[in-house]
Amino acid sequence: MELGDLIPFREALRRNAVREALPTHLSTAELQQIDAGILRSSFFSARNTLTTWLNSAKAKIERILNPTTEQRADRVTPENPDGNVTTGLDPATARMELRDLITSLGYQPDPEKRGTIEDMSSDQRINLVIKTNREIAQGYGHWMQGQDADVLDEWPASELFRAESRKDERDWSVRWLAAARESGDSDAVSAYGSSGRMVALKDSPIWQALGDGAGGFDSDALHNPYPPFAFNSGMDVMDVTRDDAMDLGLIDRDTVVVPQTQEFAANLPEEIA
């Protein structure tokens, strides 16, 4: 199959664009005490007070989200007759540039914490910043595109699943049931009981509860009703058809799932507004 030009992932770009750099002395735990709406609209990294670095990181996320297509004669092959090449920023280059920037800004890690997640110049820390913010933008994009009335009619529910393995995997079924109980979604509890699947309607409050870390899991919460839900979760969602959701007892043929929105206070560039 021939691949044409890429089209911008507008919703993801919008999610990244609405965020304002929030320099802060606060730790991750202390940040969890801040209003979730402010956190959602902010681009921050715990104990990072360097506005220049935060703005640069945000700009790099935008470039990672938005690769473009070029035509190059040296890349013409039978499979690629137009010589299309995708160009943009890769996460490894972004990490290197961000490490160089933070060093040039005079940052020195605590010698005892060098190389750990608490060292803002470490691979681990910069990778986390890039991966989390990229996934928040893409998670929002997929979620937002799923709020179309016709898409909701065909796929009124979502299923939480593990998309990436982790060395020490958090037990998301415990979080799921806690979020279901806290949000009052007894249908999601029943569906889990009968099928072992973490499925709920897209307008269920369970998704926000999951993102808020309901059940005492708020230390890594990202406060969004879409993936990745928590730092480095490795979790994602897939659409569930109406027929499947009916079999799970979540919905009937006619119930309309209400489209969800997330409001941000920001001035957006015209091309992605």
Next chain:
Amino acid sequence: MIQISIRENVTPELRRIAASIGPSRLGSVAGRAVVNTVRAHLFARNASHPNKLGGTRQNFWAAAARSTHMRSESWGAMVSINALGFRLQYQGGTVRPTTRKFLTIPAKAEAYGKRAGEFDDLEFTIIPGKGPALVAARRSEIRIRKVKGGFKVVHTGSTLGNDVFYWLARSVRIPAHPDALPPEAKMAEAAQGAVGSFLMRQADRKSNPNPEAA
């Protein structure tokens, strides 16, 4: 391009419903079906394709899955996978350096997913019979052992770096991986199936309205 057609044998009622809904809305359903199929395929590929060299996973295919999205158009929908490197993996091609002399090919797990410039102790060398490489630089080595009452130096010396981090190449041929995407027939089937299910439901609602819904 995947085209969806309303088959000859559908009822006139279904044909009327499809016409009244229009290609843009049906395109949203078809496009989402393709996005879902591609995402599921790429997430599954991510699970079955760990790094060849081991080490920290980059989750390239999962990132490609998350970058998959669609846009509705008046005539239907477009699906795009906005991930750097995906097209190259799918179609294959020859990569040449654009700003440097050589491409760096990871030779060990810890080099994977990193730029050579991120290591500050690599040296250029030629490995006989194998070619140019970046290796861990010669370093002084002092080994100490804990002994009663303190520590004792048991070895001093220097090791050359024959520990290859990256092979260097003027160009690299990446083979095509047509299985990086689901077969076109599978995507078409998913789109057709979703549009069919969507239309049938609209028709069913019309012919068997739920009195409680009104």
